[in-house]
Amino acid sequence: MNEKTISSQTIYEGKVITLKVDQVELPNGKTASREIVTHPGAVAVMAITDDNRLVVVRQFRKPLGRTIVEIPAGKLEPGEEPVVCAHRELEEETGYTTRTMQHVASCYTSPGFADEIIHLYRTDGLIAGEAKPDEDEFVELMHITVEEAQQLIESGEICDAKTIMAVYAWKLESRT
Amino acid sequence: MNEKTISSQTIYEGKVITLKVDQVELPNGKTASREIVTHPGAVAVMAITDDNRLVVVRQFRKPLGRTIVEIPAGKLEPGEEPVVCAHRELEEETGYTTRTMQHVASCYTSPGFADEIIHLYRTDGLIAGEAKPDEDEFVELMHITVEEAQQLIESGEICDAKTIMAVYAWKLESRT
Numbered sequence: 001m002n003e004k005t006i007s008s009q010t011i012y013e014g015k016v017i018t019l020k021v022d023q024v025e026l027p028n029g030k031t032a033s034r035e036i037v038t039h040p041g042a043v044a045v046m047a048i049t050d051d052n053r054l055v056v057v058r059q060f061r062k063p064l065g066r067t068i069v070e071i072p073a074g075k076l077e078p079g080e081e082p083v084v085c086a087h088r089e090l091e092e093e094t095g096y097t098t099r100t101m102q103h104v105a106s107c108y109t110s111p112g113f114a115d116e117i118i119h120l121y122r123t124d125g126l127i128a129g130e131a132k133p134d135e136d137e138f139v140e141l142m143h144i145t146v147e148e149a150q151q152l153i154e155s156g157e158i159c160d161a162k163t164i165m166a167v168y169a170w171k172l173e174s175r176t
Numbered sequence: 177m178n179e180k181t182i183s184s185q186t187i188y189e190g191k192v193i194t195l196k197v198d199q200v201e202l203p204n205g206k207t208a209s210r211e212i213v214t215h216p217g218a219v220a221v222m223a224i225t226d227d228n229r230l231v232v233v234r235q236f237r238k239p240l241g242r243t244i245v246e247i248p249a250g251k252l253e254p255g256e257e258p259v260v261c262a263h264r265e266l267e268e269e270t271g272y273t274t275r276t277m278q279h280v281a282s283c284y285t286s287p288g289f290a291d292e293i294i295h296l297y298r299t300d301g302l303i304a305g306e307a308k309p310d311e312d313e314f315v316e317l318m319h320i321t322v323e324e325a326q327q328l329i330e331s332g333e334i335c336d337a338k339t340i341m342a343v344y345a346w347k348l349e350s351r352t
Binding site for chain 1: 179187190192193195198200202203204206208212214215218237238240243244246281283285288289292294314316329335336338340344348
């Protein structure tokens with residue numbers, strides 16, 4: 001079933017992503033081209049407050065041209081452990097620190113054209129502090145109930161895979 | 177909170193994706209660059225058999241360099257309605273036809289760098305038929321229980337956002 005790489009051409013190396021186009025040999029001996037985006041990987045944090053609210057941030061996303069509501073998330077620095085990144089991104093975007101981070105799942109966002117992986121963590125026992133966003137990052141902090149999360153999915157303000165996945169995981173744990 | 181586009185440069189136009197780099201003005205007046213992948217959008221289908229199994233396909237994904245297990249999915253053709261695409265992709269990859277498709281959720285896979293949206297549908301009442309994969313597509317059909325789906329998430333064979341989201345949605349509906 002494997003596709004054998006015949007050649008690989010790097011088209012663009014950016015700050016965040018790299019684009020390459022590979023020529024591959026298919027299982028039937030034919031050839032095809034594959035457009036591949038490489039990405040450093042990311043973490044996302046499902047942080048639950050003591051009064052059972054999910055910590056989310058509202059931010060503008062240029063690829064979508066609009067503002068959406070997401071769980072805190074961010075890219076891995078080179079060599080950074082995902083769990084360390086989870087603590088760092090949670091504090092940068094929301095100010096919250098926490099002692100424990102539980103791994104929920106790791107997932108590829110777009111396996112057809114990208115190698116981006118997101119490691120989803122869950123935490124509670126949050127300690128409030130001051131947010132420290134990156135200089136090109138503007139986020140608004142919100143705390144939502146499970147019903148509000150469902151409404152935001154229905155209204156389309158929550159509309160990204162990692163956040164919908166986190167809301168579903170939260171609903172599943174709320175029922176056990 | 178918005179970012180105003182100052183300039184936009186198309187770096188690459190491929191078969192599936194286009195890469196552009198935009199210069200933007202941030203809310204604080206500074207400028208930043210944004211690497212943006214545009215994608216035609218896609219559908220994914222959570223198809224449940226009469227004996228309560230999820231229809232999945234095993235396929236090689238070049239960006240990951242390995243074979244993974246996913247729900248049937250595929251890109252929208254130009255101008256194609258997502259629900260029409262859902263029927264088409266389900267039949268192409270699995271041979272199944274069905275009369276109804278229920279929209280579950282639509283989500284952006286990577287809002288930080290891509291505009292790809294996946295429309296997730298759910299169906300049952302499946303009618304078996306012959307698969308018609310694209311000429312560069314090689315997939316192996318499987319039917320899994322909810323427990324097997326959970327095991328495949330834990331073993332990492334199910335490892336993409338749309339499929340994990342579908343398994344969580346399936347577990348949520350199984351409990352209601």
